[in-house]
Amino acid sequence: MSAPSPLGLLLDVDGPLASTETRTVPEGIITTLARLAQRRVPIGFNTGRSADFLLHSVIAPLRAAGLPDDAPFYAVCEKGAVWFPFSAVPEGELPEVSVDAPVPNWVRTDPDMAIDPELREAMWAVNEERDEDVMFADRTKLVMVSLEEEVGADDAEFTRVRDEVVAGIEDLLERRGLAEEFEVDPTIISIDVEHASSGKDLGVERCLGLMADDGVAVPERWITAGDSRSDYAMADALHAMGARVEHMDVRPEDGIPEKAYGVLTAADLAERGVGQAEDVHERAGESLLRWAERDLLG
Structure with missing residues (x-):
């Protein structure tokens, strides 16, 4: 060494x-x-x-x-x-x-921290239902799910849509009994959905x-x-x-x-x-x- x-x-x-x-x-x-x-x-x-x-x-x-x-x-x-x-x-x-x-x-x-592909698609759909022009699904994430603010998007509009999408994803996790396994973390440029051990x-x-x-x-x-x-x-x-x-x-x-x-x-x-x-x-x-x-x- x-x-x-x-x-x-x-x-x-x-x-x-x-x-x-x-x-x-x-x-x-x-x-x-x-x-x-x-x-x-x-x-x-x-x-x-x-x-x-x-x-x-x-x-x-x-x-x-x-x-x-x-x-x-x-x-x-x-x-x-x-x-x-x-x-x-x-x-x-x-x-x-x-x-x-x-x-x-x-x-x-x-693999124990990974979000199931079907659940990942469901989270992306929550964003698409609100306004996909404000946030995009980061398909480079292999384990977690991230929805990120588009470069050049209006920050106030992003914050509004972000908070709506956060509520939608939290409801999705609650309905599937996964609210304790995964956490939803809103940031100044994104929403991250990650395993609780992250x-x-x-x-x-x-x-x-x-x-x-x-x-x-x-x-x-x-x-x-x-x-x-x-x-x-x-x-x-x-x-x-x-x-x-x-x-x-x-x-x-x-x-x-x-x-x-x-x-x-x-x-x-x-x-x-x-x-x-x-x-x-x-x-x-x-x-x-x-x-x-x-x-x-x-």
Whole structure:
């Protein structure tokens, strides 16, 4: 096993890395991540996003920026239900991964967390009955169900339709006796329907398992980052393991909960000479990566 890195990162994707408006990762974040990969900093991308999104929106631009083939980078998708190491992704053209095609053998999924195809279709139908022009069914999700806001849709209209669809899906689950097995999670850009065991804490477990498979030692210190209260579960899990950890909240407008570990915001990084105090989402995420590279790694 290799000597431990002084730092490890566990990052949500939407918000800290990918813009919630364009769904793309800025070039500055990609180039900084590539430099961290070259320094063999272990990074887990712990997200509700799909394997397909990670492949085409994160791995493809990282490879173009010089991502080493053996970088200790790990994808944990669909809130812990799908996972794989970046190093397992074959060279060359990246595949399209969806419910409409065979799943590559290097992508791991948990069948016990999967939503039945017929139930998935029924949930998609609930959206279609309301207004499918506001939200689309993300067919790249292999285990969970996600209905996502169309880029450019009116946010107020999305919120109205989202809340109606949430009520419809919750009623569907209740009628089928599945309300305790699956949870409905409305976000600022989507509705996620996931197994009750899903979560960013499960993502930590998956990531550490992938690191162990690769012989990568657990880092001495961790930084986690997210844009919602559920993302604190990453730092909670690491702290419970006895790890030294801080969490970066890139959208702290919901308030900062009291925690036994440190919580950072863009204002904290601005005081340290990185970014602007008012930065949120991917701008704050880029500041975090630059601070980690400059101050924590030297």
